[in-house]
Amino acid sequence: MTAMIAGGVDCDLHPAVPHLTSLLPYLNDYWRDQVTTRGMVDLVSQSYPANSPITSRPDWRPSKGKPGSSLADMQAQVLDRFKVSYGICNPLYGVQMVFSEDMAEAFCRALNDWLVKEWLDKDTRLRGSIVIPVQSVEKSVAEIERCAADKRFVQVLMLVMGDMPLGKRAYWPIYAAAQKHGLPIGVHAGSNYHNPPTSVGWGSYHIEDYVAQAAAFQTQLTSLIVEGVFARHPGLKMVMLESGFTWLPSYLWRLHKFWRGIRMETPWVNRAPLEIVRSNIRFSLQPVDAPPDPETLNRLLDHMQSDELLLFSTDYPHWQFEGDAALPEGISDDLVRKIMIDNPHATYPRLKQLAPA
Amino acid sequence: MTRHIVAPVAELPPGTRKFLTIDERPIAVFNINGEFFGLLNRCPHQGAALCEGPLIGLAQSTDPGTIEYTRLGEIIRCPWHGWEFDIRTGQSYCDPRRFRAKAYPAHVEPGASVVKGAVCGRDVVGLGRTRLRGGGFVIVIPGRALTSAGGSAERCLPTRALHSRADAERNTRPERTACLHTTRHANVLLKPLNERSNRWQTGSRALKDRLQWR
Amino acid sequence: MNMQFRSGAGPGASAGVGTAIADCDIHPARKNGLKDLYPYLAKRWHEHLEVYGKHPYQGMMEGPPYPKAQPNASRRDAYPPEGGPQGSSLSFMQQQHLDPNQVALGILCPLQTGQGIRNQDLSAALATAVNDWQIAEWTGKDSRLKGSIVVANEDSPAAAAEIRKRSGDRNFVQVLLLSRNVEPLGQRRYWPIYDAAAEAGLPVGIHAFGFGGNPITASGWPSYYIEEMVGHSQCQQTALASIVLEGVFERHPGLKMVMIEAGFGWAPSLSWRLDKSWQRMRSEVPHVRRPPSEYIRDHIYWTTQPMEDPERRDHLFDVIDWVGWDKLLFATDYPHWDYDEPSRVLPPGVSDANRQAFYLDNARKLYGGA
Helix, strand or coil: CCCCCCCEEEEEECCCCCCHHHHHHHCCHHHHHHHHHCCCCCCCCCCCCCCCHHHCCHHHCCCCCCCCCCHHHHHHHHHCCCCEEEEEECCCCCHHHCCCHHHHHHHHHHHHHHHHHHHHCCCCCEEEEEECCCCCHHHHHHHHHHHHCCCCEEEEEEEEECCCCCCCHHHHHHHHHHHHCCCCEEEEEEECCCCCCCCCCCCCCHHHHHHHHHHHHHHHHHHHHHCCHHHHCCCCCEEEECCCCCCHHHHHHHHHHHHHHCHHHCCCCCCCHHHHHHHHEEEECCCCCCCCCHHHHHHHHHHHCCCCCEECCCCCCCCCCCCCCCCCCCCCHHHHHHHHHHHHHHHCHHHHHCCCC | CEEEECCCHHHCCCCEEEEEEECCEEEEEEEECCEEEEEECCCCCCCCCHHHCCEEEEEEEEECCEEEEEEEEEEEECCCCCCEEECCCCEECCCCCCCECCEEEEEEECHHHCCCCCCCCECCCCCCCCCCCCCCEEEEEECCCCCCCCCCCCCCEEHHHHHHHHHHHCCCCCHHHHHHHHHHHCCCEECCCCHHHHHHHCCCHHHHHHHCCC | CCCCCCCCCCCCCCCCCCCCEEEEEECCCCCCHHHHHHHHCCHHHHHHHHHHCCCECCCCCCCCCCCCCCHHHECHHHCCCCCCCCCCCHHHHHHHHHCCCCEEEEEECCCCCCCCECCHHHHHHHHHHHHHHHHHHHHCCCCCEEEEEECCCCCHHHHHHHHHHHCCCCCEEEEEEECCCCCCCCCHHHHHHHHHHHHHCCCEEEECCCCCCCCCEECECCCCHHHHHHHHHHHHHHHHHHHHHCCHHHHCCCCCEEEECCCCCCHHHHHHHHHHHHHHHHHHCCCCCCCHHHHHHHHEEEECCCCCCCCCHHHHHHHHHHHCCCCEECCCCCCECCCCCHHHCCCCCCCHHHHHHHHHHHHHHHHCCC
């Protein structure tokens, strides 16, 4: 087993909102009453049904309540155990699924305030991602501006499957705001289910949806690159969270091949796609969709042609690895250090702005 | 360097190209606004007949949505994968470091200084040959019509004629207007043409006006 | 790097690889559009097409929603001298491609047929007409060519009937589907197609494209043609995952499928991801009795075009090792613009046995010898 080193950054933690009613203290009177008088229920995404095996590793599943809803558990099971210096919280509460932009805005504000009060205030290692109401670009920008003042927010969170491809210009004010504040955009696995969760329609199974996340990241990466998001926002970084990464090399070969012939369609793409990925895209470590033998994975890492792309993550409490085997077998000490410490800090400059106590 | 005579200038008007074979190398010579350029008629990618491709301009952008379209008629698209090459230099636009079409310099010399009877050239159907001695070579175009025979049977194919064969088979317009059609309907802001391109547009005011979109 | 100059061959002329090859993705076209199918279509459809058109699962009456990179998505030098669009002349196809490349076995995958349209009676009528047309104009005239049975993809009983009708006809070597349909291809509504194909002992080819009314990404409709072209890879990944996870190969242990024109480089990472997810969530899909990668390994072939093209050839060889040299079927996609020239796709360093398998033997084993 590859040993972890202390002082790492866990770039993908999922603190869980126990229930919609947990957000009531953070809603205004109108929304508080809307929730209660209309009998609104919990916003749980199909992407992570509470009892699905992927949603929680068995030994991380609490006897009561949602996996990931207890700070004490997170501390014991990951933060203390793996001796991380920082942990970035990416709440996956299903606020992106609602259709009303006003409702989404209210819930996102509440969610971000809840994260601060119940998590960031209680453990100085923790950092957060600003969940934005993508239903409205304007409101998303406002929420970024509101939360960015708190330096413990280090990222803006979006889902990989939304209403339209992420590269579309309509989203660009969000990217401009994020770049302005030194906030990477975290694109996390999951869907708002406003479109079929695969590019060929609605499948039957949860496992099918989960496998299809990787394909969704691929089409989004194409969109981000060819629409020229990084031509307009060269300082912006985007982190693919819970995306898998072993698909990356062959995906880039194909994109590169077509780009050479259809360059004129998107002439603002004036660097090879691999170079754009190297400069502006990162991937969280888990899940490592790799074969069991370390040799093959090392060959694949060679195909990636960069040791700066991977950021350590446990994806807690999702079930991606057993025991303490958060790092793949057989990788070098150098690469361990890059993955656990150097790459995350290079990606999230705001991390160190407030050192943990 | 060995000089090879291609054709009288009158036989290669601006916007046209002429195909020839020199020492078994298929080469095309282009007239761009009165300047002449030679390219090996073989794409460095997978070997397609590069010089039979359409001529377009150079699309560049430093800001997504804003396209600067210049150098009309100076960029050739490979008929297969569409890679763009600069006729002046052979440089590719998709990977200038690694891929380049072989370019041959060409210039005009007054007819009197040219050796008679050494004209070679063909249209796309026929083939002419001549021997190459030594290494690289220069293609030379005499400035006056040659009195010797040989040239009259060979035709230069104007750019539009190449397309007319294709045009008959497809429902798209010839390349230049097709490009404009696309960019206009895409609502793209086109910057004013630069001076070089303005020369190309001389006499076509309506065309130029259409390009000043928005 | 630049291609070395080869004397003797005319510019753009294919010179082959020195031995006979298979081409597992050739696109025959019609000279006069749908009119060429009229001899094989009941008269009622002639007027119907002229009045109402095909009524596809996308908005354009003519042409594709994402404009292509070249006219007719084809090589500009592939226009036949006698007229007609690229790929519409057998004699020119022979002259430009089949003969110089020594194509011993060419698999036809007709596009722009009745697949992906909303009128199911018309879809079935066009399918059978295209199949008759393949025999009359192509396979019946050049024995190197073999056809694919085009079927009404959204009306699977009709599709199954068409397969049964053609079963045993040596003009056809596979059933053809496209990767984008109303539902993912593993869904039950398509099972009668697989039942019939398995019964007929035919593989099912799944070619890129098609329309089923779904946005072509899981996050909506992208802007550019390049996104569609790169996106065929993602569409086939999800179509294949559906086929595996719905248990199509448990139902048909002998059925083979061919992934056409979507690349193969993604096969290892998809297999690994499927296996890992299956280890966690196999209780949801008890009918999937084995690790998904085993089904992929046992049942799936991959055509090579567009060939994976990394800068380093050892990376390419890694991926082919992981996929299997015995699983690749060489294809050019003639006459399309992203055509792979046979002599240019394999870097040096491939053993003779692997080259032979890659260029011909795998196809012969799967489709039967030419």
